[in-house]
Amino acid sequence: MKMSVGPPLCFLIMLLLLSLSLFSVSCRGQEQENGSSGAPMERGEQEALYSAIQGFVGKWWNGSDLYPDPCGWTPIQGVECDLYNGSWYVSALNIGPVYENSLRCAPDAELTHHLFELKHLTSLSVYSCFSSTRRNTVRVSISSWGRLSNTLESLEFRSNPGLVGTIPTSIGSLKQLQSLVILENGLTGPLPMELANLISLKRLVLSSNGFVGQIPPAFGGLNSLLILDCSRNNLSGPLPLTFGGLTSLLKLDLSSNGNLDGFLPRELGNLRNLTLLDIGGNKFSGGLIRDIQGMISLKEMVMSNNPTLRGDLTSIEWANLQDLEALELSYTGLTGRIPESMTQLKRLRFLGLSDNSLLGTPPPELASLPYISSLYLNGNNLTGQLDFPGTFYGKMGRRFSAWNNPNLCWRPPLTPWSAVNVPVGVRPCSEGGNASSSRSGSSLLVTEMSEGLDVLHQDSQIEVSLGCRSRGVDGSGWGSRSKEMMALSAWVLLLVVFV
Structure with a gap:
């Protein structure tokens, strides 16, 4: 039996098929125009993006073929987009080998004017792109930054030794900029x-370039600044008094410029939110100002390698700095005694006072600080008897040094079992409580063995601002052989002292 389909039913079926066909064509056309993102990208914006990337990676790169929809179903690594008035625009462009599939620069990379045609660019980062310092140096564009004045919030040039010239003054027109990082360039x-x-601005990092001259006093008007890092340049002159106005500042790093000088301004005491102060490696003078004790949030203070700083430690009420964890004052020309108030720094983990002219006997309470893990007292004029427990020397190992204090001595232990823990490079006290001057027989052996380890300790200095810790030659502190040598030395010493 055959089944027949009447004209009305045939008409309905044909109409349904036609509707489905038209819907399919419509969807394909919309997909071709909008991509899977559901929104178009302005043609001029797309062409500017492709041309800007070509400037970095080379003319061989054909973005329209590789990434026909850079904000949609064919995204480009390092490119971020946002919607504005129903269309996609580039909001962030990150160039450099951050990930395996990141955009990497060609040997002849350049900054092209197409960058400044990205109408809604908020973040630009160029990392390890301009690497040649001879064949292909690049200069930062001078005049075009004003075109991004209403959009750009973050600008970073990192690790580009081939990026030369000066910072263009037109960067000062980027009134929306919150982060400016110009780090390790030329x-x-x-x-x-x-x-x-x-x-x-909240972050201003200008570290590891070749900048010269004084720090502009006008920088003190950047009231929103949280981080100011001008370290490792060739800056000179005094610190601006206006720095006292940077009351929001959390980090101030001016280290390793070499020629920053003058007295420390008392206005620094206004920086009550500061957690890191690093001015090491300069030529400051006038001593430690009492106003430092107003920096009640300080966790790390580094002033080492300022040989003309001088002064003493007693002018500061150290108990006010209860958050202090690291204090590095080595090679600053300090004189006087180590004050008892330093023993109230209950969070202190690192104390560097080496290579100064400090006098007197170190307070024994230093060894009782609950978190102390590094203590460097070598190279001073300390005298008397080290009254630290033997367990302290064992715990600290190479992270304690007191050698090169000719009139400082340590008290020998009462039992041979604790004789392993001795301060290397410090002579044992005689019966009168002074450093033993005997260098005969076994005593000479002990002294020479101690002095022979001084070189190892001299190599164990650390970079406190980087949070590094000293380690032994094998990377793990004292080895078993060193402990055996120390044990042998201690037994010989006991024979000399008690027999």
């Missing part, structure tokens, strides 16, 4: 005063 010249126009 830039030189003075710091432009126009950077002080960036009143929205």
Whole structure:
């Protein structure tokens, strides 16, 4: 029996098929126009993106073929987009070998004007791109930054030794900028005063370039600044008094410039939110100012390698700095005694006072600080008897040093079992409580063995601002052989002292 389909039913079936066909064509057309993202990208914006990337990675890169929908179903690593008025625009461009599939620069990479045609760019980062310092140096564009003045919030150039010249003053027109990082490049010249126009800045990092001249006093007007890092340049002159106005500052690093000088301004005491102060490796003078004790949030203070700083430690009420964890004052020309108030720094883990002219006997309470893990007292004029327990020397190992204090001695232990823990490079006390001057027989052996380990301790100095810790030659502190040698030395010493 055959089944027949009437004309009305045939008409309905044909109409349904036609509707489905038209819907399919419509969907394909919309997908081709919008991509899977559901929104178009302005043609000029897309072309500017492709051309800007070509400037970095090379002319061989054909973005329209590789990434026909860079904000949709064919995204580009390092490119981020946002919607504005129903269309996609590039909001962030990150160039450099961050990930395996990141955009990597060609040997002839360049900064092209197409970057400044990205109308809604908020973040630009160029990392390890301009690496050649001879064949292909690149300069930062001078005049085009104003085109991004209403959008750009973050600008970073990191590890680009082939990026040379000066910071263009036009960067000062980026009034929305919150983060400016120019780190480890080949830039030189003075710091432009126009950077002080960036009143929205929260982070200003200008470290490891070749900048010269003084720090502009106008920087003190950047009231929103949280981080200021101008370390490892060739800056000179005094610290601006206006720095006292940076009351929001959390980190101030001006280390390793070599020629920053003058007295420390008392206004630094206004920085009550500061957690890191690093001015090491300069030529400051006038001693430690009492106003430092107003920096009640300090966790790390580094002033080492300022041989003309001088002064003493007693002018500061150290008990006010209860958050202090690291204090590095080595090679600063300090004189006087180590004050008892330092023993109230209950969170202190690192104390560096080496290579100064400190006098007197170290307070024994230093060994009782609950978190102390590094204590360097070597190279001073300390005298008397080290009254630290033997267990302290064992715990600290290479992270304690008191050698090169000719009139300092340590008290021998009462039992041979604790004789392993001795301060290397320090002579045992005689019966009168002074450093033993005997260098005959077994005593000479003990002294020579101690002095022979001084070289190892001299190699164990640390970079406190980086949070590093000293380690033994094998990377793990004292080895078993060193402990055996120390034990042998202690037994010989006991024979000399008690027999």
